Amino acid sequence: MKIMVLSSYAPTLFLFREDMMNAMLENGHQVIAAAPEPEEEWESKFKKRNIKYVSIKGIERTGANPIKDIKGFFSILKAIKREKPDKIIAYQAKTIAYGCIAAKILNVNEIYALMGGLGSIIRNKNKKSLARNILKAEYKIAFKSCNKVFFQNKDDCNEAVGTGLIKNEKIVMINGSGVNLEKFTKKQIPAKPVFLFIGRILKDKGVIEYIKAAETVKERYPEARIQILGSFDTNPTAIKEEYIYKYVNEGLIEYLGSTNDVRPYLEKCQVFVLPSYHEGTSKSMLEAMATGRPIITTDAPGCREPVINEGNGFLVPVSNVEKLAEKMIWMIEHQDKVEEMGRESLKICREKYDVKKVNDVILKTMDLKKVRKNQNVI
Structure with a gap:
């Protein structure tokens, strides 16, 4: 054929x-x-x-x-x-x-x-x-x-x-x-709090809420690192580069550029965050789960399916900066649970998303x- x-x-x-x-x-x-x-x-x-x-x-x-x-x-x-x-x-x-x-x-x-x-x-x-x-x-x-x-x-x-x-x-x-479980494998979670967003830099991906939540997180825990990995886009909901670099220059977030291989970045993060308004099913989220990372995402179409709330991560309301920041801070304050939630992510991946x-x-x-x-x- x-x-x-x-x-x-x-x-x-x-x-x-x-x-x-x-x-x-x-x-x-x-x-x-x-x-x-x-x-x-x-x-x-x-x-x-x-x-x-x-x-x-x-x-x-x-x-x-x-x-x-x-x-x-x-x-x-x-x-x-x-x-x-x-x-x-x-x-x-x-x-x-x-x-x-x-x-x-x-x-x-x-x-x-x-x-x-x-x-x-x-x-x-x-x-x-x-x-x-x-x-x-x-x-x-x-x-x-x-x-x-x-x-x-x-x-x-x-x-x-x-x-x-x-x-x-x-x-x-x-x-x-x-997700290819031969390519994306379990990696040891680092000791320091590093949050990672992967995706196109769009309003619909919840990037603005992620940055606003970062402000709250950094006030309490200045050592936390809030990272964005992904490309700028021509989509109608695209965010301009100058908006992102404003917060990079203030030291609030780290912009890592774009890449064809997300694995090195996943390995260096503790928690994967995707505050999207809607997805099909996020491939980046599945890849993060396959490396044994807990997830914070929205209770939205295509985001909620891979996540058991309080199991392998948290579901927060769409566009709710306060709840997003709250769960990011929870991860920092409950380091013993990060590894446990990460193991649950990998288990779900193996059972359902291979x-x-x-x-x-x-x-x-x-x-x-x-x-x-x-x-x-x-």
């Missing part, structure tokens, strides 16, 4: 879907990765993994230019027509919307979508929002084109069904993207059985 994996951003396709694509390769199928970034930049990187890479020019992950979106749609259409995949799986908003529709037009045998999360546009309750209404209409057509759609949490699933985007029988639930278990569900749903020893040639 020839499988095309569509994404609106090559770096996340390369890093976050590697295990899924490897599972397809190991079962003897050919994989084609498609994203907007240039082939000269990404072709060789994917080739090393025995994956063909094609560029679908024109798709802008966060852009709202209809002319560019139309060009992007035709670029996807052209790539599918040229590569002739047997099956397509798309993830991220624009490639789900345009990719699934394009695949249906070209009579691709089987079409699947992988929802990382409904996102801020769909969760915007303003019924007059043009962007929301357009995306809802696109999702509805795209989901209708799909054989199955993978959802990562019940909240997104219920929202999609409740607003008429999809019928329940098309939904397959998976436990996030999973990437092999997640990929088994995806491959079984897509009927990608093991056909022969992997001898794929690209």
Whole structure:
């Protein structure tokens, strides 16, 4: 079988879907990765993994230019027509919307979508929002084109069904993207209090609340280190660099930049913090759990699922700076519990979020059985 994996951003396709694509390769199928970034930049990187890479020019992950979106749609259409995949799986908003529709037009045998999360546009309750209404209409057509759609949490699933985007029988639930437990392993927790946020620097990720909570924590415990690891973004809820560096210069937080390997940073932290407003299921959170870190996150879609409150961490209300700071201080004052909660995180990961278990569900749903020893040639 020839499988095309569509994404609106090559770096996340390369890093976050590697295990899924490897599972397809190991079962003897050919994989084609498609994203907007240039082939000269990404072709060789994917080739090393025995994956063909094609560029679908024109798709802008966060852009709202209809002319560019139309060009992007035709670029996807052209790539599918040229590569002739047997099956397509798309993830991220624009490639789900345009990719699934394009695949249906070209009579691709089987079409699947992988929802990382409904996102801020769909969760915007303003019924007059043009962007929301357009995306809802696109999702509805795209989901209708799909054989199955993978959802990562019940909240997104219920929202999609409740607003008429999809019928329940098309939904397959998976436990996030999973985490590679051979790559992310238990690490000793350091003695000093270090809190780490990993993610894009967006308002919707709770970055502002995290910084405000840091002010309270540092007043009581100046030695505590409050760290941010992640990239600045063009998303509508993106936070400007100058806002972050203002607090870096004041010594309140540490900005660590961005990275393709979060493991060294996880190893140096005590507690992982994600005050997000909503997620699909946070991959960074699962990676932190796999290294044996306790979690402080919000009682929100895609955040609450991996956390047992007072078990492997704490759930706090969305946008509640006071409660967030309270739980961060609790971690500092109960060092004996940090290790215990970290062990519980790892246990949950092994039982529920092992990437092999997640990929088994995806491959079984897509009927990608093991056909022969992997001898794929690209």
